Amino acid sequence: MKHNRTNAYANQVAPLREANTNRQFILDPHVTTSYYTSFLTKIDKSITNEFQTIINKCEDENIDANVKIRKLCNVFLNAQ
Numbered sequence: 062m063k064h065n066r067t068n069a070y071a072n073q074v075a076p077l078r079e080a081n082t083n084r085q086f087i088l089d090p091h092v093t094t095s096y097y098t099s100f101l102t103k104i105d106k107s108i109t110n111e112f113q114t115i116i117n118k119c120e121d122e123n124i125d126a127n128v129k130i131r132k133l134c135n136v137f138l139n140a141q
Contacts, residue, residue, distance in 0.1 A: 094130070098112060098133070101137070107140075108136065108137065108140050111136050111140070112133055112136060112137075115129070115132050115133060115136060116129070116133075119132065
């Protein structure tokens with residue numbers, strides 16, 4: 062396998078790059094958002110708890126999905 066800009070060690074690693082090709086069709090935006098959120102925050106439980114609090118609050122107050130996503134993004138960006 063010949064790749065541009067690789068060294069001798071990378072030739073052993075190059076086949077591994079193609080091993081993790083997780084391709085899925087996006088049929089439901091809510092499921093996609095949940096998947097990415099859980100993937101990005103799986104290490105940090107405090108962000109997950111904060112997200113859950115915001116989701117519950119938005120559901121109780123019947124807040125629009127765009128506002129809900131904006132609030133979730135703000136929490137994520139401020140946690141960095």
